[in-house]
Amino acid sequence: MTATSRQTSGKLAEDFSLRHLQAHGLRLLCRNWSCRSGELDLVMLDGDTVVFVEVRYRRHAAWGGALESVDLRKQQKLIKAAQLFLLKENRWARHPCRFDVVAIGATDGDAKPSWIRNAFDS
Template identity: 85%
Template sequence: MTTNSKQISGKLAEDLTLRHLETCGLSLICRNWSCRSGELDLVMLDGDTVVFVEVRYRRHAAWGGALESVDLRKQQKLIKAAQLFLLKESCWAKHPCRFDVVAMGSAEGGAHPSWIRNAFDS
């Protein structure tokens, strides 16, 4: 798979995830927020809770499942990026926060998203 097709697959996974979460009542704050620590795929609002959503897509189960790819190192990067987001977007800083992972791919059952709420502690 070329880099371009990986980007397309990742974007499609994000698009599907966004639609799924919106149908579940969440609303988008921003998408692909970048900083020196990394990128937040989706930042959403669930009631009054700011939700940092990591979207993971794996085409082949042999490479490991999408959920397993969010290891401790990746979690630490996401936490740091979320902290920077809350500093820069201070209007959200007083809201409760959580980290969700939405996994898609052959190991997770195809195009249907597997949504893990509060996937790890900050």
Template identity: 90%
Template sequence: MIATSKQLSGKRAEDFSLQHLQAHGLRLLCRNWSCRSGELDLVMLDGDTVVFVEVRYRRHAAWGGALESVDLRKQQKLIKAAQLFLLKESRWAKHPCRFDVVAIDSTESGAKPCWIRNAFDS
């Protein structure tokens, strides 16, 4: 299957976010974990906390920025996917968890990540 430019942009945004988070000491557990409820972009470990990271990239802010795209409906899908992840990967179930968002809005000077820790509660 040939990747579309949107898929390539998404992968680059995930790569960029992963490098940014690893530079801040987080460890990758899993990438693009899929289930019937959706996909978890990055699952990372920050100390003993399991961090579910949603990566959002927007080239244009015409329909809202990257951060605004993580609406209540999207949050609910992420929570459900995270619950299923913890059921399947039971070794992480007793760890504290949080949801982070890395929002990347493209600008003339390049992409700048906005990392929101504990962006919403489950």
């Protein structure tokens, strides 16, 4: 798979995840927020809770599932990026926060989201 097709797949997975989360009442605050520590795919609001959402798509489970790809190193990068987000966007700093993962794996041609709330602690 080329870098361009990976980017396209990633964008489609983020679009799909965004619609799924919005259908469950979450509100988008920011998308693809970047800093020196990495990128936050989706930053959303669930009630008064700021939710940092990592979207993972895996075409094949042979290399490990989407959820398993959010290892300790990735979690640490997300936590650091979230801390920088809260410093820069300080109006959200006093809100409770959590980290969710939306894992999407292709099964029989249909993408099926698995939304894991509180996927890990900061």
